[in-house]
Amino acid sequence: MAGVIDDGEAKPATAARIYDYYLGGTYNFPADREAAQAMLQVLPLGPQLARTNRAFLRRAVRFLAESGVRQFLDVGSGIPTEGNVHEIVQRINPDARVVYVDIDPVAVAESLELLEGNEGATAVRGDLRDPQSILSHPQVTALLDFDQPIGLLLGAVLHFVPDDDLAYDAVGQLRAALAPGSYLLVSHATADEAPHDQGELDVAHDIYRRKTATPLGLRSRAQVERFFTGLDLVEPGLVWMPLWRPAPDDPQYFADDPKLSSGLAGVGRIP
Ligand SMILES: C[S@@+](CC[C@H](N)C(=O)[O-])C[C@H]1O[C@@H](n2cnc3c(N)ncnc32)[C@H](O)[C@@H]1O
Numbered sequence: 001m002a003g004v005i006d007d008g009e010a011k012p013a014t015a016a017r018i019y020d021y022y023l024g025g026t027y028n029f030p031a032d033r034e035a036a037q038a039m040l041q042v043l044p045l046g047p048q049l050a051r052t053n054r055a056f057l058r059r060a061v062r063f064l065a066e067s068g069v070r071q072f073l074d075v076g077s078g079i080p081t082e083g084n085v086h087e088i089v090q091r092i093n094p095d096a097r098v099v100y101v102d103i104d105p106v107a108v109a110e111s112l113e114l115l116e117g118n119e120g121a122t123a124v125r126g127d128l129r130d131p132q133s134i135l136s137h138p139q140v141t142a143l144l145d146f147d148q149p150i151g152l153l154l155g156a157v158l159h160f161v162p163d164d165d166l167a168y169d170a171v172g173q174l175r176a177a178l179a180p181g182s183y184l185l186v187s188h189a190t191a192d193e194a195p196h197d198q199g200e201l202d203v204a205h206d207i208y209r210r211k212t213a214t215p216l217g218l219r220s221r222a223q224v225e226r227f228f229t230g231l232d233l234v235e236p237g238l239v240w241m242p243l244w245r246p247a248p249d250d251p252q253y254f255a256d257d258p259k260l261s262s263g264l265a266g267v268g269r270i271p
Pocket residue numbers: 014015016017019053054057075076077078079101102103104107126127128129154155156157160161214
């Protein structure tokens with residue numbers, strides 16, 4: 001599939017716009033809202049999960065920028081929303097560079113609109129399952145220096161690559177392109193320890209499979225850990241999303257029972 005984004009047969013909704021709907025955004029269409037509403041019947045905490053993931057991403061990106069990382073490759077970046085990566089990191093370091101990559105053309109178009117006039121950030125359409133086309137994309141190579149550390153952000157995207165061979169290979173190829181001192185950020189949906197019944201999960205899988213081009217594939221803790229093999233996991237390691245360096249001003253939906261966030265989060269440093 002080199003260089004070509006394979007959307008499969010045209011599907012009416014997208015993961016990016018369902019997520020945007022959950023976050024209270026306005027870049028979604030009736031088909032996305034319909035899919036999101038169907039998801040809410042079986043996973044009513046969807047919006048809280050989305051906001052909790054987004055809060056993790058903000059905290060972790062802030063941590064990376066404060067640790068001196070000045071370049072970011074955000075794959076599966078989504079539709080712009082409050083606390084975008086470039087806003088956080090360029091506030092800390094005005095020269096920081098960010099490339100957003102998403103398979104959804106609406107996400108890319110909206111990102112480009114927001115980034116107009118920002119010379120340190122851009123957005124391109126790309127497919128995580130074809131990592132070389134991302135790494136060799138002219139706008140990626142123009143903005144990012146792969147001889148210097150890069151923060152590779154894979155927030156809530158790997159569970160849209162359910163094929164294990166493709167997912168581990170893609171992350172391996174992206175990691176291999178990064179200089180020592182780079183970081184990998186991952187958040188990932190899991191059914192481990194969460195109280196979902198299998199029937200509800202089956203319905204959720206069915207909705208993404210039928211209505212979007214990016215089917216869902218949850219992974220266990222051990223499977224998510226595998227993305228970090230050989231990296232130095234930053235404290236506190238791979239944990240439930242709300243437990244990764246929590247901040248008082250973040251949503252506290254899962255304060256009493258973090259595993260209900262159904263998402264694992266971690267940051268690893270490339271030695
Ligand atoms: C749940 S959103 C996460 C957005 C953002 N990373 C965050 O953590 O808030 C998942 C995003 O991944 C994108 N996506 C799904 N499969 C992808 C793929 N194969 N390549 C690139 N992007 C993909 C979707 O279009 C969507 O924008």
